[in-house]
Amino acid sequence: MSESVPDTYAFRVNAELLVPGQKLVTDDLTWAPLATLRIEDDDFGTPALVIAELDDGVTLRIAYGSTVRVAASPPEQTASDAVRLVPTDEETYAEVLAAAEAAHPDDRAVKELVTRLSRGLNVKASSNLQDVRDLAFTLYVDLGDTENALAVCGLITGLGFDGNxxxxxxxxxxxxxAAHISHDAGDLEASTAYAQAVRAGDHAESDPLKAKLSAELLQRQLNEPNLYDREVQRAAEADDERSERDWRILRLDTLLYLRAHGGSQTFSDAEIERRIRNELSAIRGLNLDL
Known part of the structure; x- marks a missing residue:
């Protein structure tokens, strides 16, 4: 039997990544538990349809690679509310920025990023999305502010993959x-939701040849990640701490992606965790006036 969806707690996931037991959000904003899942190929052997059978016996035919919404019931007072069903409204957007600035009134980087973002969020502009990401990283990495960093992440984590x-x-x-912060806070349900959303674009390519090439590229990114070792070493040897920070942020970003995506054949989960901790310690130890 379908149930009402709790307030905005949902995330998007590719249909083929669904697992039995998850609750699909329907068009009338109720949820339906998933019983079984199978994938059907087209006449050329390419995955084409995801056949999802619900607990009530209803069968859904979903295009392979398309995204569906899955409900996530939030634990008490946790980060799950950042996994949004709908984009952030203007009022919430302004409140999140104001809270971040109020918490760090003397931080120049926070002030500059908040000032730029206060003009409004244009989700079609890469520069706007980058500013949100940079603000979240500044709050978490440089200032250790997990609460406001997670809230800032929530401004865009509800946006689905649109092919760009x-x-x-x-x-x-x-x-x-967000997956990393939630995991560290002990909110494994939210962390899992964010991690699944990370993979939304993995199988979006519909052309079989392009899909194969994309899958090979993704596998290389996971198993042969660029961790910017030479760049970090060069900056450190030149005593260029600002450049070193920038390269280390890119390395940290890669490590967080690897962890959220499910790991790598090259690095164990424990090794990725160790490297993330080392990177955070190294960046915070630079003590730059940003």
Whole structure:
């Protein structure tokens, strides 16, 4: 039997990544538990349809690679409310920015980013999405402010993959950071929701040849990640702390993505965790006046 969806607690996931037991959000904003799932190929052997059977016996036919909404019931007072069903409204947007600035009134980087973002959020502009991501990273990495960092991530984590990887990269960064913060806070349900959303664009390519190439590229990114070792070493040897921070942020971003995506054949989960901790410690130890 379908149930009412709790206030805005939902995330998007590719249909083929669904697992039995999850609750699909329907058009009338009720949820329906998933009983079984199978994938059907087209006449050329390419995955084409996801056949989802619900607990009540209803069968849904979903295009392979398309996204569906899945309900996530929130634990008490946790980060789950950042996994939004709908985009952030203007009032909430302004409140999140004001809270971040109020918490760090003397931080120049926070002030500059908040000032730019206060003009409004244009989700079609990569530069706007990057500013949100940069503000979240500044709050968490440099200032250790997990609460406001997670709230800032929530400004864009509710945006779905629209086929534009240039914009999606910044949303994916926010999702990866949110997954990390939630995991550290002990909110494993929210962390899992964010992590699943990270993979929304993995199988979006419908052309079989392009899909194969995209899958190979993704596998290389996961198993042969660029961790900017030479760049970090060069900046450190030159005593260029600002440049070193920038490269280390890119390295940290890659590590958070690897963790959220499910790991790598090259690095164990424990190794990724260790590297994330080391990177956070190294960046925070630079003590730059940003």
């Amino acid at each position: 990887y240039g914009r999606w990269n910044w949303i994916q960064d926010a999702l990866s950071l």
